[in-house]
Amino acid sequence: MAIPPGNFAVNLSSSNAAGGTTTGSGAFLIGTSVKVVAAANAGYSFVNWTENGNPVSASSTYQFTITGNRNLVANYKAIIPIGTSVINLGTAGDFAILTKSGISTTGTTSVTGNIGVSPASATAITGFGLIMDTNGQSSHTPIVTGKVYASDYAVPTPANMTTAVSNMETAFTTANGLVTPAPIVNLYAGDVSGRILTPGLYKWSTGVLISNAGVTLTGGPNDTWVFQIAQDLTVNNSAKITLLGGAQAKNIFWVVSGQATLGTNTDFSGIILSKTLISLNTGAKVTGRLLAQTAVTLNASTVIQP
Template sequence: MHTTALPTSVTRSHFGSSYFYSSRRQGCPSERLSIMTKFVLIAALGAIASVSAAGPAAVNLGKAGTYAILSKSGISTVPTSAITGNIGVSPIASTAITGFSLKMDSTNTSATSTQVTGSVYAADYATPTPADLTVTIGDMEIAYTDAAGRTPPDHLNLGSGDLGGKTLGPGLYKFGSTVIIPTDCTISGLPSDTWIFQISGDLVMAANMRVTLVGGALASNIVWQVAGYVEVGAGAHMEGILLVKTAAHFRTDSRLNGRILAQTAVTLQSSTVTQPYLGRLLAQTADILV
Protein backbone atom coordinates (compact mmCIF):
# COMPACT_ATOMS: atom_id res chain seq x y z
CA MET A 1 0.00 0.00 0.00
CA HIS A 2 2.89 2.29 0.75
CA THR A 3 4.35 1.94 -2.74
CA THR A 4 1.04 2.66 -4.48
CA ALA A 5 0.63 5.84 -2.46
CA LEU A 6 4.10 7.09 -3.41
CA PRO A 7 3.29 8.44 -6.89
CA THR A 8 0.73 10.83 -5.42
CA SER A 9 3.27 12.56 -3.20
CA VAL A 10 5.80 12.59 -6.03
CA THR A 11 3.26 14.17 -8.36
CA ARG A 12 2.38 16.91 -5.93
CA SER A 13 6.00 17.74 -5.13
CA HIS A 14 7.37 17.69 -8.69
CA PHE A 15 4.40 18.30 -10.96
CA GLY A 16 2.34 20.68 -8.88
CA SER A 17 1.21 24.12 -9.98
CA SER A 18 4.33 25.82 -8.64
CA TYR A 19 6.49 23.66 -10.91
CA PHE A 20 4.63 24.63 -14.06
CA TYR A 21 4.45 28.29 -13.17
CA SER A 22 8.18 28.24 -12.57
CA SER A 23 8.81 26.63 -15.96
CA ARG A 24 6.71 29.26 -17.72
CA ARG A 25 8.37 32.15 -15.94
CA GLN A 26 11.83 30.85 -16.85
CA GLY A 27 10.78 30.37 -20.46
CA CYS A 28 12.01 26.79 -20.72
CA PRO A 29 9.80 25.05 -23.30
CA SER A 30 11.75 21.82 -22.93
CA GLU A 31 10.64 21.60 -19.31
CA ARG A 32 6.94 22.11 -19.97
CA LEU A 33 4.53 19.24 -20.14
CA SER A 34 2.22 19.27 -23.12
CA ILE A 35 -1.52 19.26 -22.53
CA MET A 36 -1.61 15.69 -23.82
CA THR A 37 1.11 14.65 -21.41
CA LYS A 38 -0.79 16.20 -18.53
CA PHE A 39 -3.92 14.24 -19.33
CA VAL A 40 -1.91 11.03 -19.72
CA LEU A 41 -0.40 11.69 -16.31
CA ILE A 42 -3.85 12.24 -14.79
CA ALA A 43 -5.08 8.99 -16.34
CA ALA A 44 -2.09 7.18 -14.87
CA LEU A 45 -2.79 8.64 -11.46
CA GLY A 46 -6.40 7.55 -11.78
CA ALA A 47 -5.27 4.01 -12.48
CA ILE A 48 -2.95 4.12 -9.47
CA ALA A 49 -5.75 5.39 -7.24
CA SER A 50 -8.09 2.68 -8.49
CA VAL A 51 -5.55 -0.03 -7.72
CA SER A 52 -4.49 1.38 -4.37
CA ALA A 53 -7.97 2.08 -2.95
CA ALA A 54 -9.20 -0.53 -0.50
CA GLY A 55 -12.61 -1.10 1.03
CA PRO A 56 -16.19 -1.06 -0.26
CA ALA A 57 -17.54 1.38 -2.83
CA ALA A 58 -18.29 4.74 -1.24
CA VAL A 59 -21.82 5.42 0.01
CA ASN A 60 -23.45 8.24 -1.95
CA LEU A 61 -24.99 10.68 0.53
CA GLY A 62 -26.58 12.85 -2.16
CA LYS A 63 -27.81 16.18 -0.80
CA ALA A 64 -27.56 14.83 2.74
CA GLY A 65 -23.82 15.24 2.28
CA THR A 66 -24.26 19.02 2.46
CA TYR A 67 -25.35 18.83 6.12
CA ALA A 68 -23.36 18.44 9.32
CA ILE A 69 -26.54 17.43 11.17
CA LEU A 70 -29.79 16.25 9.60
CA SER A 71 -32.78 14.90 11.51
CA LYS A 72 -36.39 13.93 10.88
CA SER A 73 -37.52 14.51 14.48
CA GLY A 74 -35.51 17.40 15.90
CA ILE A 75 -32.14 18.78 16.96
CA SER A 76 -31.58 20.06 20.48
CA THR A 77 -28.58 21.52 22.23
CA VAL A 78 -27.61 22.40 25.75
CA PRO A 79 -25.54 25.50 24.94
CA THR A 80 -22.98 26.10 24.00
CA SER A 81 -22.39 23.69 21.12
CA ALA A 82 -20.32 24.42 18.00
CA ILE A 83 -21.42 23.04 14.63
CA THR A 84 -19.45 23.63 11.44
CA GLY A 85 -21.79 23.02 8.51
CA ASN A 86 -25.51 23.23 7.84
CA ILE A 87 -28.15 21.68 10.08
CA GLY A 88 -31.72 20.84 9.14
CA VAL A 89 -34.94 19.10 10.15
CA SER A 90 -37.73 17.62 8.04
CA PRO A 91 -40.59 16.76 7.96
CA ILE A 92 -40.84 18.24 11.44
CA ALA A 93 -41.00 22.03 11.80
CA SER A 94 -38.42 24.48 13.14
CA THR A 95 -39.95 24.34 16.62
CA ALA A 96 -38.10 21.02 16.95
CA ILE A 97 -34.75 22.87 16.76
CA THR A 98 -34.18 23.93 20.36
CA GLY A 99 -31.41 25.66 22.28
CA PHE A 100 -29.97 27.44 19.24
CA SER A 101 -31.62 30.89 19.54
CA LEU A 102 -32.38 30.97 15.83
CA LYS A 103 -32.56 34.17 13.81
CA MET A 104 -34.42 34.06 10.48
CA ASP A 105 -32.82 35.49 7.37
CA SER A 106 -34.58 38.13 5.27
CA THR A 107 -36.01 35.55 2.83
CA ASN A 108 -37.33 33.20 5.52
CA THR A 109 -35.69 30.30 3.69
CA SER A 110 -33.09 29.68 6.41
CA ALA A 111 -31.95 30.81 9.83
CA THR A 112 -28.69 31.40 11.63
CA SER A 113 -27.35 30.68 15.10
CA THR A 114 -24.20 31.72 16.92
CA GLN A 115 -23.66 28.00 17.54
CA VAL A 116 -23.75 27.10 13.83
CA THR A 117 -21.13 28.06 11.25
CA GLY A 118 -23.48 27.48 8.36
CA SER A 119 -27.23 27.75 7.82
CA VAL A 120 -30.22 26.24 9.61
CA TYR A 121 -33.10 24.78 7.59
CA ALA A 122 -36.53 23.44 8.52
CA ALA A 123 -39.56 22.07 6.70
CA ASP A 124 -41.76 25.06 7.60
CA TYR A 125 -39.41 27.67 6.11
CA ALA A 126 -40.17 29.49 2.84
CA THR A 127 -39.87 27.97 -0.62
CA PRO A 128 -37.71 26.27 -1.87
CA THR A 129 -36.51 24.96 1.50
CA PRO A 130 -39.33 22.42 2.14
CA ALA A 131 -38.90 20.76 -1.26
CA ASP A 132 -35.12 20.77 -0.95
CA LEU A 133 -35.35 19.12 2.46
CA THR A 134 -37.71 16.44 1.16
CA VAL A 135 -35.08 15.45 -1.40
CA THR A 136 -32.32 15.66 1.20
CA ILE A 137 -34.14 13.42 3.69
CA GLY A 138 -34.84 10.98 0.88
CA ASP A 139 -31.14 10.89 0.02
CA MET A 140 -30.30 10.21 3.67
CA GLU A 141 -32.69 7.26 3.76
CA ILE A 142 -31.34 5.91 0.46
CA ALA A 143 -27.79 6.15 1.82
CA TYR A 144 -28.80 4.30 4.99
CA THR A 145 -30.42 1.50 2.99
CA ASP A 146 -27.41 1.29 0.68
CA ALA A 147 -24.95 1.01 3.57
CA ALA A 148 -27.11 -1.54 5.40
CA GLY A 149 -27.45 -3.73 2.33
CA ARG A 150 -23.79 -4.15 1.39
CA THR A 151 -22.45 -7.71 1.16
CA PRO A 152 -20.40 -9.74 1.80
CA PRO A 153 -18.69 -8.48 4.96
CA ASP A 154 -14.92 -8.61 5.26
CA HIS A 155 -15.26 -8.88 9.04
CA LEU A 156 -18.19 -10.44 10.91
CA ASN A 157 -18.77 -9.58 14.58
CA LEU A 158 -15.15 -8.54 15.07
CA GLY A 159 -14.23 -8.66 18.76
CA SER A 160 -17.84 -9.61 19.56
CA GLY A 161 -18.65 -5.95 18.95
CA ASP A 162 -15.92 -4.53 21.22
CA LEU A 163 -13.71 -2.19 19.16
CA GLY A 164 -11.67 -0.95 22.11
CA GLY A 165 -7.91 -1.06 21.48
CA LYS A 166 -8.28 -2.24 17.89
CA THR A 167 -6.75 -0.90 14.68
CA LEU A 168 -9.32 -1.11 11.89
CA GLY A 169 -8.21 -1.34 8.27
CA PRO A 170 -10.47 -0.56 5.31
CA GLY A 171 -13.34 -2.91 4.65
CA LEU A 172 -16.95 -3.85 5.34
CA TYR A 173 -17.61 -4.70 8.98
CA LYS A 174 -20.87 -6.36 10.05
CA PHE A 175 -22.12 -6.69 13.63
CA GLY A 176 -25.23 -8.60 14.70
CA SER A 177 -25.66 -6.66 17.94
CA THR A 178 -24.49 -3.53 19.78
CA VAL A 179 -20.98 -2.18 19.19
CA ILE A 180 -19.03 -0.60 22.03
CA ILE A 181 -15.90 1.54 22.08
CA PRO A 182 -14.83 1.33 25.74
CA THR A 183 -11.22 2.34 25.06
CA ASP A 184 -9.45 4.23 22.27
CA CYS A 185 -9.40 2.69 18.81
CA THR A 186 -7.64 3.51 15.54
CA ILE A 187 -8.82 3.58 11.93
CA SER A 188 -5.87 3.15 9.58
CA GLY A 189 -5.76 3.58 5.81
CA LEU A 190 -5.08 5.79 2.82
CA PRO A 191 -7.12 8.85 1.79
CA SER A 192 -8.71 6.71 -0.94
CA ASP A 193 -9.70 3.84 1.37
CA THR A 194 -13.23 3.26 2.67
CA TRP A 195 -14.97 1.74 5.67
CA ILE A 196 -18.57 0.72 6.31
CA PHE A 197 -19.66 -0.49 9.75
CA GLN A 198 -23.04 -2.25 9.69
CA ILE A 199 -24.42 -2.34 13.23
CA SER A 200 -27.70 -4.12 14.00
CA GLY A 201 -27.87 -2.72 17.53
CA ASP A 202 -26.57 0.48 19.11
CA LEU A 203 -23.18 2.21 18.90
CA VAL A 204 -21.93 3.28 22.32
CA MET A 205 -18.66 5.14 22.93
CA ALA A 206 -17.39 5.56 26.48
CA ALA A 207 -16.56 8.92 28.03
CA ASN A 208 -13.20 10.48 27.17
CA MET A 209 -12.33 7.82 24.59
CA ARG A 210 -11.08 8.63 21.09
CA VAL A 211 -11.28 7.25 17.57
CA THR A 212 -8.04 8.26 15.84
CA LEU A 213 -7.39 8.31 12.09
CA VAL A 214 -3.91 7.42 10.83
CA GLY A 215 -2.21 6.92 7.48
CA GLY A 216 -4.30 9.59 5.76
CA ALA A 217 -7.69 7.98 6.46
CA LEU A 218 -10.55 10.45 5.99
CA ALA A 219 -13.67 10.77 8.12
CA SER A 220 -15.65 11.37 4.92
CA ASN A 221 -14.82 7.79 3.86
CA ILE A 222 -16.01 6.17 7.11
CA VAL A 223 -19.69 5.25 7.43
CA TRP A 224 -21.32 3.96 10.60
CA GLN A 225 -24.75 2.49 9.72
CA VAL A 226 -26.53 2.03 13.02
CA ALA A 227 -29.96 0.40 13.34
CA GLY A 228 -30.32 1.47 16.96
CA TYR A 229 -29.08 4.65 18.59
CA VAL A 230 -25.66 6.29 18.84
CA GLU A 231 -24.28 7.54 22.13
CA VAL A 232 -20.95 9.37 22.34
CA GLY A 233 -19.87 9.81 25.94
CA ALA A 234 -18.75 13.00 27.65
CA GLY A 235 -15.40 14.23 26.37
CA ALA A 236 -15.17 11.51 23.71
CA HIS A 237 -14.05 12.10 20.10
CA MET A 238 -15.71 10.26 17.21
CA GLU A 239 -14.86 10.14 13.49
CA GLY A 240 -17.03 9.41 10.45
CA ILE A 241 -20.49 9.65 8.95
CA LEU A 242 -23.24 8.49 11.31
CA LEU A 243 -26.23 7.07 9.41
CA VAL A 244 -28.58 6.42 12.31
CA LYS A 245 -31.98 4.74 12.15
CA THR A 246 -33.07 6.16 15.49
CA ALA A 247 -31.45 8.77 17.77
CA ALA A 248 -27.99 10.23 18.29
CA HIS A 249 -26.90 11.50 21.70
CA PHE A 250 -23.70 13.49 22.22
CA ARG A 251 -22.84 14.05 25.86
CA THR A 252 -21.04 17.02 27.45
CA ASP A 253 -17.95 18.19 25.53
CA SER A 254 -18.11 15.30 23.07
CA ARG A 255 -16.80 15.85 19.55
CA LEU A 256 -17.44 14.50 16.07
CA ASN A 257 -15.44 14.99 12.92
CA GLY A 258 -18.14 13.86 10.51
CA ARG A 259 -21.91 14.09 10.03
CA ILE A 260 -24.95 13.07 12.04
CA LEU A 261 -27.69 11.90 9.67
CA ALA A 262 -30.44 10.61 11.94
CA GLN A 263 -33.96 9.37 11.23
CA THR A 264 -35.20 10.48 14.65
CA ALA A 265 -33.73 13.02 17.11
CA VAL A 266 -30.25 14.45 17.69
CA THR A 267 -29.35 15.73 21.15
CA LEU A 268 -26.19 17.70 21.90
CA GLN A 269 -24.75 18.80 25.22
CA SER A 270 -22.11 21.48 24.62
CA SER A 271 -20.84 19.33 21.77
CA THR A 272 -18.68 20.05 18.73
CA VAL A 273 -19.63 18.70 15.30
CA THR A 274 -17.39 19.51 12.35
CA GLN A 275 -18.29 18.37 8.86
CA PRO A 276 -15.34 16.42 7.43
CA TYR A 277 -12.75 17.37 4.88
CA LEU A 278 -13.93 16.07 1.51
CA GLY A 279 -10.50 15.48 -0.02
CA ARG A 280 -9.95 12.59 -2.38
CA LEU A 281 -6.78 11.31 -4.00
CA LEU A 282 -7.86 12.20 -7.53
CA ALA A 283 -8.97 15.68 -6.55
CA GLN A 284 -5.33 16.52 -5.99
CA THR A 285 -4.49 15.93 -9.65
CA ALA A 286 -6.34 19.13 -10.55
CA ASP A 287 -3.15 20.91 -9.51
CA ILE A 288 -1.61 19.68 -12.75
CA LEU A 289 -4.00 21.59 -15.01
CA VAL A 290 -2.78 25.12 -14.26
Protein backbone atom coordinates in the same frame (compact mmCIF):
# COMPACT_ATOMS: atom_id res chain seq x y z
CA MET B 1 4.11 -30.31 10.54
CA ALA B 2 7.04 -32.63 11.30
CA ILE B 3 10.38 -31.05 10.37
CA PRO B 4 13.12 -33.42 9.16
CA PRO B 5 16.54 -33.03 10.77
CA GLY B 6 18.59 -30.26 9.17
CA ASN B 7 15.49 -28.50 7.85
CA PHE B 8 13.69 -25.32 8.87
CA ALA B 9 9.97 -24.58 8.71
CA VAL B 10 8.24 -21.89 6.71
CA ASN B 11 4.79 -21.32 8.18
CA LEU B 12 2.34 -19.04 6.36
CA SER B 13 -0.93 -17.45 7.39
CA SER B 14 -3.27 -14.68 6.27
CA SER B 15 -4.27 -11.71 8.43
CA ASN B 16 -7.81 -12.04 7.14
CA ALA B 17 -9.06 -15.41 5.90
CA ALA B 18 -11.43 -13.67 3.50
CA GLY B 19 -8.62 -11.54 2.11
CA GLY B 20 -6.58 -14.14 0.28
CA THR B 21 -4.48 -17.27 0.28
CA THR B 22 -0.79 -18.19 0.53
CA THR B 23 1.44 -20.84 -1.01
CA GLY B 24 5.02 -21.89 -0.37
CA SER B 25 5.01 -23.23 3.18
CA GLY B 26 6.98 -26.35 4.08
CA ALA B 27 10.28 -27.68 5.38
CA PHE B 28 13.54 -26.62 3.69
CA LEU B 29 17.25 -27.31 4.08
CA ILE B 30 19.38 -24.43 5.31
CA GLY B 31 20.58 -22.26 2.44
CA THR B 32 17.60 -23.12 0.22
CA SER B 33 16.04 -20.31 -1.81
CA VAL B 34 12.38 -20.23 -0.85
CA LYS B 35 9.57 -18.42 -2.66
CA VAL B 36 6.24 -17.68 -1.00
CA VAL B 37 3.27 -16.19 -2.83
CA ALA B 38 0.23 -14.30 -1.54
CA ALA B 39 -2.87 -14.17 -3.73
CA ALA B 40 -5.60 -11.66 -2.87
CA ASN B 41 -9.23 -12.64 -3.26
CA ALA B 42 -11.71 -10.51 -5.18
CA GLY B 43 -12.44 -7.31 -3.31
CA TYR B 44 -9.09 -7.29 -1.51
CA SER B 45 -5.53 -6.21 -2.24
CA PHE B 46 -2.22 -7.42 -0.85
CA VAL B 47 -0.49 -5.07 1.61
CA ASN B 48 2.71 -6.79 2.77
CA TRP B 49 4.35 -9.74 4.48
CA THR B 50 5.09 -9.37 8.17
CA GLU B 51 6.96 -11.49 10.69
CA ASN B 52 6.41 -10.97 14.42
CA GLY B 53 4.50 -7.84 13.46
CA ASN B 54 7.39 -6.35 11.45
CA PRO B 55 7.16 -5.79 7.67
CA VAL B 56 9.59 -7.92 5.69
CA SER B 57 8.40 -7.49 2.09
CA ALA B 58 5.88 -5.40 0.17
CA SER B 59 5.89 -7.83 -2.77
CA SER B 60 3.22 -10.53 -2.97
CA THR B 61 5.98 -12.85 -4.23
CA TYR B 62 8.67 -12.93 -1.54
CA GLN B 63 11.89 -14.86 -2.13
CA PHE B 64 14.55 -15.42 0.52
CA THR B 65 17.32 -17.80 1.59
CA ILE B 66 16.32 -19.82 4.60
CA THR B 67 18.58 -19.75 7.64
CA GLY B 68 16.01 -20.51 10.34
CA ASN B 69 12.34 -21.05 10.97
CA ARG B 70 10.07 -18.40 9.43
CA ASN B 71 6.51 -17.48 10.46
CA LEU B 72 5.12 -15.13 7.82
CA VAL B 73 1.77 -13.39 7.71
CA ALA B 74 0.27 -12.13 4.44
CA ASN B 75 -1.70 -8.95 5.08
CA TYR B 76 -4.64 -7.92 2.92
CA LYS B 77 -6.99 -4.95 2.93
CA ALA B 78 -10.49 -4.70 1.57
CA ILE B 79 -11.06 -2.58 -1.50
CA ILE B 80 -14.12 -0.38 -1.20
CA PRO B 81 -14.17 2.33 -3.87
CA ILE B 82 -15.01 5.71 -2.38
CA GLY B 83 -17.56 8.18 -3.62
CA THR B 84 -20.94 7.73 -5.21
CA SER B 85 -20.24 4.15 -6.26
CA VAL B 86 -20.45 3.09 -2.61
CA ILE B 87 -22.53 5.43 -0.49
CA ASN B 88 -24.04 8.45 -2.19
CA LEU B 89 -25.26 10.88 0.43
CA GLY B 90 -26.86 13.06 -2.22
CA THR B 91 -28.02 16.38 -0.82
CA ALA B 92 -27.88 14.92 2.70
CA GLY B 93 -24.16 15.53 2.25
CA ASP B 94 -24.90 19.27 2.41
CA PHE B 95 -25.54 18.93 6.16
CA ALA B 96 -23.43 18.44 9.25
CA ILE B 97 -26.63 17.46 11.11
CA LEU B 98 -29.82 16.25 9.43
CA THR B 99 -32.79 14.65 11.20
CA LYS B 100 -36.45 13.87 10.71
CA SER B 101 -37.79 14.73 14.15
CA GLY B 102 -35.55 17.29 15.83
CA ILE B 103 -32.22 18.74 16.92
CA SER B 104 -31.74 19.96 20.48
CA THR B 105 -28.78 21.43 22.33
CA THR B 106 -27.88 22.55 25.84
CA GLY B 107 -24.68 24.22 26.95
CA THR B 108 -22.17 25.84 24.61
CA THR B 109 -22.42 23.88 21.37
CA SER B 110 -20.58 24.61 18.11
CA VAL B 111 -21.52 23.26 14.69
CA THR B 112 -19.55 23.84 11.50
CA GLY B 113 -21.86 23.13 8.57
CA ASN B 114 -25.58 23.30 7.84
CA ILE B 115 -28.23 21.70 10.03
CA GLY B 116 -31.81 20.83 9.16
CA VAL B 117 -35.02 18.97 10.03
CA SER B 118 -37.85 17.49 7.97
CA PRO B 119 -40.73 16.67 8.15
CA ALA B 120 -40.47 18.27 11.60
CA SER B 121 -40.81 22.04 11.66
CA ALA B 122 -38.40 24.64 12.98
CA THR B 123 -39.94 24.36 16.45
CA ALA B 124 -38.17 20.98 16.70
CA ILE B 125 -34.80 22.76 16.63
CA THR B 126 -34.33 23.85 20.24
CA GLY B 127 -31.61 25.59 22.20
CA PHE B 128 -30.04 27.28 19.18
CA GLY B 129 -31.63 30.75 19.39
CA LEU B 130 -32.56 30.80 15.71
CA ILE B 131 -32.77 34.09 13.81
CA MET B 132 -34.80 33.98 10.59
CA ASP B 133 -33.03 35.12 7.43
CA THR B 134 -34.71 37.86 5.41
CA ASN B 135 -35.70 35.50 2.59
CA GLY B 136 -37.50 33.15 4.97
CA GLN B 137 -35.78 30.15 3.40
CA SER B 138 -33.30 29.58 6.23
CA SER B 139 -32.26 30.86 9.62
CA HIS B 140 -28.97 31.35 11.42
CA THR B 141 -27.48 31.32 14.90
CA PRO B 142 -24.09 32.25 16.36
CA ILE B 143 -23.40 28.63 17.31
CA VAL B 144 -23.78 27.28 13.75
CA THR B 145 -21.27 28.21 11.07
CA GLY B 146 -23.69 27.57 8.23
CA LYS B 147 -27.43 27.75 7.63
CA VAL B 148 -30.36 26.21 9.46
CA TYR B 149 -33.22 24.70 7.43
CA ALA B 150 -36.65 23.31 8.33
CA SER B 151 -39.64 21.93 6.46
CA ASP B 152 -41.85 24.93 7.26
CA TYR B 153 -39.50 27.57 5.83
CA ALA B 154 -40.19 29.39 2.57
CA VAL B 155 -40.03 27.75 -0.86
CA PRO B 156 -37.87 26.01 -2.10
CA THR B 157 -36.69 24.83 1.32
CA PRO B 158 -39.54 22.34 2.01
CA ALA B 159 -38.93 20.43 -1.23
CA ASN B 160 -35.17 20.58 -0.75
CA MET B 161 -35.48 19.16 2.77
CA THR B 162 -37.75 16.36 1.60
CA THR B 163 -35.13 15.40 -0.97
CA ALA B 164 -32.27 15.57 1.54
CA VAL B 165 -34.09 13.31 4.01
CA SER B 166 -34.96 10.86 1.24
CA ASN B 167 -31.29 10.80 0.20
CA MET B 168 -30.31 10.17 3.83
CA GLU B 169 -32.68 7.20 4.07
CA THR B 170 -31.43 5.80 0.76
CA ALA B 171 -27.82 6.17 1.92
CA PHE B 172 -28.62 4.23 5.10
CA THR B 173 -30.30 1.43 3.13
CA THR B 174 -27.44 1.26 0.63
CA ALA B 175 -24.73 1.27 3.28
CA ASN B 176 -26.52 -1.29 5.43
CA GLY B 177 -26.99 -3.57 2.44
CA LEU B 178 -23.41 -3.66 1.20
CA VAL B 179 -22.04 -7.21 0.78
CA THR B 180 -18.88 -6.49 -1.22
CA PRO B 181 -16.15 -7.01 -0.30
CA ALA B 182 -16.97 -9.97 1.91
CA PRO B 183 -17.76 -8.45 5.31
CA ILE B 184 -15.77 -9.16 8.44
CA VAL B 185 -18.54 -10.50 10.67
CA ASN B 186 -18.94 -9.98 14.43
CA LEU B 187 -15.30 -9.01 14.94
CA TYR B 188 -14.24 -9.09 18.62
CA ALA B 189 -17.86 -9.83 19.53
CA GLY B 190 -18.64 -6.14 19.02
CA ASP B 191 -16.07 -4.74 21.48
CA VAL B 192 -13.47 -2.98 19.32
CA SER B 193 -11.94 -1.07 22.23
CA GLY B 194 -8.18 -0.68 21.87
CA ARG B 195 -8.17 -2.40 18.47
CA ILE B 196 -6.60 -1.39 15.16
CA LEU B 197 -8.96 -1.71 12.19
CA THR B 198 -7.86 -1.62 8.57
CA PRO B 199 -10.16 -0.47 5.74
CA GLY B 200 -13.05 -2.73 4.90
CA LEU B 201 -16.64 -3.72 5.43
CA TYR B 202 -17.50 -4.79 8.98
CA LYS B 203 -20.81 -6.29 10.09
CA TRP B 204 -22.21 -6.97 13.55
CA SER B 205 -25.48 -8.65 14.52
CA THR B 206 -25.02 -7.04 17.94
CA GLY B 207 -24.15 -3.58 19.17
CA VAL B 208 -20.65 -2.13 19.08
CA LEU B 209 -18.75 -0.79 22.08
CA ILE B 210 -15.79 1.59 22.07
CA SER B 211 -14.50 2.05 25.62
CA ASN B 212 -12.20 4.83 26.78
CA ALA B 213 -9.38 2.80 25.20
CA GLY B 214 -10.67 4.12 21.87
CA VAL B 215 -10.10 2.51 18.48
CA THR B 216 -7.57 3.17 15.72
CA LEU B 217 -8.39 3.21 12.02
CA THR B 218 -5.29 2.93 9.86
CA GLY B 219 -5.28 3.32 6.08
CA GLY B 220 -4.67 5.73 3.24
CA PRO B 221 -6.58 8.90 2.31
CA ASN B 222 -8.68 7.04 -0.27
CA ASP B 223 -9.51 4.04 1.92
CA THR B 224 -13.01 3.47 3.25
CA TRP B 225 -14.51 1.90 6.37
CA VAL B 226 -18.14 0.82 6.56
CA PHE B 227 -19.42 -0.44 9.92
CA GLN B 228 -22.84 -2.15 9.77
CA ILE B 229 -24.19 -2.28 13.34
CA ALA B 230 -27.50 -4.10 13.92
CA GLN B 231 -28.03 -2.66 17.41
CA ASP B 232 -26.55 0.32 19.31
CA LEU B 233 -23.22 2.10 18.94
CA THR B 234 -21.89 3.00 22.41
CA VAL B 235 -18.82 5.21 22.72
CA ASN B 236 -17.71 5.59 26.33
CA ASN B 237 -16.47 8.74 28.02
CA SER B 238 -13.12 10.12 26.73
CA ALA B 239 -12.90 7.57 23.90
CA LYS B 240 -11.06 8.68 20.79
CA ILE B 241 -11.17 7.48 17.19
CA THR B 242 -7.53 7.74 16.10
CA LEU B 243 -6.88 8.04 12.35
CA LEU B 244 -3.50 6.95 11.00
CA GLY B 245 -1.85 6.80 7.57
CA GLY B 246 -3.92 9.60 6.08
CA ALA B 247 -7.33 8.07 6.87
CA GLN B 248 -10.10 10.66 6.52
CA ALA B 249 -13.31 11.10 8.51
CA LYS B 250 -15.32 11.62 5.31
CA ASN B 251 -14.55 8.02 4.27
CA ILE B 252 -15.78 6.40 7.52
CA PHE B 253 -19.43 5.31 7.75
CA TRP B 254 -21.05 4.13 10.99
CA VAL B 255 -24.35 2.57 9.93
CA VAL B 256 -26.33 2.13 13.13
CA SER B 257 -29.72 0.39 13.21
CA GLY B 258 -30.18 1.23 16.89
CA GLN B 259 -29.06 4.46 18.50
CA ALA B 260 -25.62 6.04 18.72
CA THR B 261 -24.50 7.41 22.09
CA LEU B 262 -21.24 9.34 22.40
CA GLY B 263 -20.04 9.82 25.95
CA THR B 264 -18.56 12.82 27.69
CA ASN B 265 -15.44 14.27 26.03
CA THR B 266 -15.33 11.70 23.24
CA ASP B 267 -13.38 12.55 20.09
CA PHE B 268 -15.22 10.82 17.27
CA SER B 269 -14.60 10.64 13.52
CA GLY B 270 -16.89 9.60 10.72
CA ILE B 271 -20.39 9.85 9.31
CA ILE B 272 -23.10 8.36 11.50
CA LEU B 273 -26.12 7.10 9.58
CA SER B 274 -28.53 6.18 12.35
CA LYS B 275 -31.96 4.60 12.16
CA THR B 276 -32.86 6.25 15.46
CA LEU B 277 -31.33 8.68 17.96
CA ILE B 278 -27.82 10.15 17.93
CA SER B 279 -26.89 11.53 21.36
CA LEU B 280 -23.75 13.52 22.21
CA ASN B 281 -22.93 14.04 25.87
CA THR B 282 -21.05 16.96 27.43
CA GLY B 283 -17.92 17.95 25.53
CA ALA B 284 -18.24 15.32 22.80
CA LYS B 285 -16.60 16.25 19.51
CA VAL B 286 -17.44 14.79 16.11
CA THR B 287 -15.49 15.34 12.93
CA GLY B 288 -18.08 14.02 10.52
CA ARG B 289 -21.84 14.17 10.05
CA LEU B 290 -24.82 13.22 12.19
CA LEU B 291 -27.62 11.90 9.96
CA ALA B 292 -30.48 10.51 12.05
CA GLN B 293 -33.89 9.19 11.09
CA THR B 294 -35.24 10.39 14.44
CA ALA B 295 -33.42 13.06 16.48
CA VAL B 296 -29.99 14.40 17.44
CA THR B 297 -29.33 15.69 20.95
CA LEU B 298 -26.25 17.73 21.84
CA ASN B 299 -24.82 18.88 25.16
CA ALA B 300 -22.03 21.44 24.87
CA SER B 301 -20.84 19.46 21.86
CA THR B 302 -18.79 20.22 18.76
CA VAL B 303 -19.63 18.96 15.27
CA ILE B 304 -17.31 19.72 12.36
CA GLN B 305 -18.37 18.74 8.86
CA PRO B 306 -15.32 17.20 7.09
